[in-house]
Amino acid sequence: MWLFPAGELDSGKNYGLIDNIQYNYFEPNRNFNSFPTYSSLQTRFQNQTILSRKIGEPFLNIIYEYSNIFASEYRQIEHFINKKEDAVNSFYVIDLSKGEVPSAIDTSSTWIPSISNTRLYSAVSNMKANYIFFFNGIKWKLGTITTVTTNTSVTTDVDTNNFGTLSDTEGAVVTGNQCTFIYPVYQCYVLPNQMANFKRTNYWDNKDSENYGPMYSGSISFVSKYKV
Numbered sequence: 001m002w003l004f005p006a007g008e009l010d011s012g013k014n015y016g017l018i019d020n021i022q023y024n025y026f027e028p029n030r031n032f033n034s035f036p037t038y039s040s041l042q043t044r045f046q047n048q049t050i051l052s053r054k055i056g057e058p059f060l061n062i063i064y065e066y067s068n069i070f071a072s073e074y075r076q077i078e079h080f081i082n083k084k085e086d087a088v089n090s091f092y093v094i095d096l097s098k099g100e101v102p103s104a105i106d107t108s109s110t111w112i113p114s115i116s117n118t119r120l121y122s123a124v125s126n127m128k129a130n131y132i133f134f135f136n137g138i139k140w141k142l143g144t145i146t147t148v149t150t151n152t153s154v155t156t157d158v159d160t161n162n163f164g165t166l167s168d169t170e171g172a173v174v175t176g177n178q179c180t181f182i183y184p185v186y187q188c189y190v191l192p193n194q195m196a197n198f199k200r201t202n203y204w205d206n207k208d209s210e211n212y213g214p215m216y217s218g219s220i221s222f223v224s225k226y227k228v
């Protein structure tokens with residue numbers, strides 16, 4: 001499983017791999033947003049009656065915005081996009097704009113976050129978000145959705161693939177500074193030529209750091225592969 005921008009995830013690890021290079025997950029530091037796009041066709045008749053019909057399933061747009069990121073972070077994003085051949089191959093993207101802290105998370109076996117609105121999630125393949133990203137700001141866990149109890153809870157299998165190192169004890173925390181947020185994860189494509197949006201800004205001149213070199217600002221847009 002490929003998760004942007006970490007790379008291909010490995011069981012029991014908190015990082016991804018691209019060409020055997022380890023990359024950590026990091027969030028966009030400026031902004032993030034998402035919105036659905038609906039496909040319809042409207043025809044206006046002479047008497048001003050409008051005929052509207054659906055011509056396609058709705059899909060999700062996700063936008064990540066970065067400001068003055070280090071050269072190492074830019075190279076990681078560039079390496080990821082290059083490995084997926086730009087817009088040719090799909091991968092998974094976290095919708096960070098839809099994060100929430102559940103009222104409770106039962107981590108005794110499968111992880112079950114209790115939430116009052118479950119409409120973003122689905123246990124049906126290729127529909128909505130089939131994965132949940134658990135994140136306390138330091139550690140994370142990624143699970144497959146197995147059951148959705150409408151407006152009550154989402155049952156998640158975190159053991160089969162065992163992506164991430166957030167423990168059962170850490171994942172169950174829903175109060176305080178290190179509470180666990182949950183986010184929907186969608187299979188997406190990147191829109192073509194998004195790396196062209198990045199522009200050089202400042203310069204990090206510490207030659208002893210992996211961040212040495214130009215800094216960059218820009219944005220990346222993704223679209224979901226399946227209907228939302």
